[in-house]
Amino acid sequence: MTLKNVHKSYGSRSIYEGLDFQVRRRERWCVMGINGAGKSTLLKLVAGASEPDNGTVARGPSVRMGYFAQHAMEVLEGERTVFQTLEGAFPQAGQAPLRALAGCFGFSGDEIEKKCRVLSGGEKARLVMALMLFDPPNLLVLDEPTNHLDIATKEMLITALSQYEGTMLFVSHDRHFLAALSNRVLELTPEGIHTYGGGYTEYVERTGREAPGLRS
Ligand SMILES: Nc1ncnc2c1ncn2[C@@H]1O[C@H](COP(=O)(O)OP(=O)(O)OP(=O)(O)O)[C@@H](O)[C@H]1O
Incomplete structure (x- = not known):
């Protein structure tokens, strides 16, 4: 995945x-x-x-990407149940693996019969994660994936992602998520970007500062 000479503005506000x-x-x-x-x-x-307004974003031919952002939850169909949503995405998978998947993401027993329109923000986030991680792509792009998650689900997600062997690019304000899952740090500053060859913990040790906007 290569970004070259990328320019991006929103109106008169230049971002890169x-x-x-x-x-x-x-x-x-x-x-x-x-x-x-x-x-x-x-x-x-x-x-x-x-x-980009200018420049290029090139993906390798073998890249299969999963993108999670807050709007990902809006694509869930309100009238479908949790189980129907999983079944619709993985029609070949069979009932048992999908029930197990739902269970891993905190939908136990009758909860898989809940319609998407009644799900809480955290439940929607869990369902979207389950959809993304059942047959994981080799590049995950995650924008604040733990935002709506309770602590137990967050820990479960960290465990699942630490076993994931693909490539990741993510934004998180959660210290544990950052420390457990990163092996590179990209810092966006008004002067340009800084990259660090180690993970978040090494970044903190080396620079003596934590990420801006950290929540825990
Ligand atoms: N579609 C858009 N139209 C106009 N301005 C936008 C748009 N999207 C983002 N911006 C502006 O561009 C800037 C960068 O936005 P971006 O969401 O990438 O920042 P961020 O670093 O993710 O911020 P945060 O930590 O607050 O989520 C912000 O000032 C934002 O208001």
């Missing part, structure tokens, strides 16, 4: 002026920066949900 950045296989980048630095915009560009 010539961004160069490369993500290689198995790297796990956390993206840091203050509010409005352009973290979500970068993830959108990588995911193809937004186009």
Whole structure:
């Protein structure tokens, strides 16, 4: 995944002026920066949900991507149940594995019969994660995936993602998520980008500072 000389503005507000950045296989980048630095915009560009004004975003031919952002929850069909949603996505999978999948993501017993329209934000996020991780793509782009999750589900997600062997690019304000899952750090600053070859913990040790906007 290579971004070359990427320019992006919203109206008169310039977000990047010539961004160069490369993500290689198995790297796990956390993206840091203050509010409005352009973290979500970068993830959108990588995911193809937004186009650069100038420059190129190139994906390797074997890249299969999963993109999670808050709007991902809106694509759930309100009248479908949790189970119907999983079955619709994986028609070949059979009942038992899908029930097990739902269970792993906290939908036990009758809860899989709940319609999507009644799900809480956290339940929707869990269902979207289950859809994404059943047959995981080899590049995950995650924009604040733990936002609506309770602690138990967050820990479960961290465990699942630490076993994931693909490449990741993510934004998180959760210290444990950052520390457990990153092996690279990209910092967006007004002066441009800084990259660090180690994970978040090494970044904190080296720079003596934590990510801006950390929640826990
Ligand atoms: N579609 C849009 N139209 C106009 N301005 C936008 C749009 N999307 C983002 N922006 C602006 O661009 C800037 C960067 O936005 P972005 O969401 O990438 O920042 P961020 O670093 O993810 O911020 P936060 O930490 O607050 O989520 C912000 O000032 C934002 O208001």
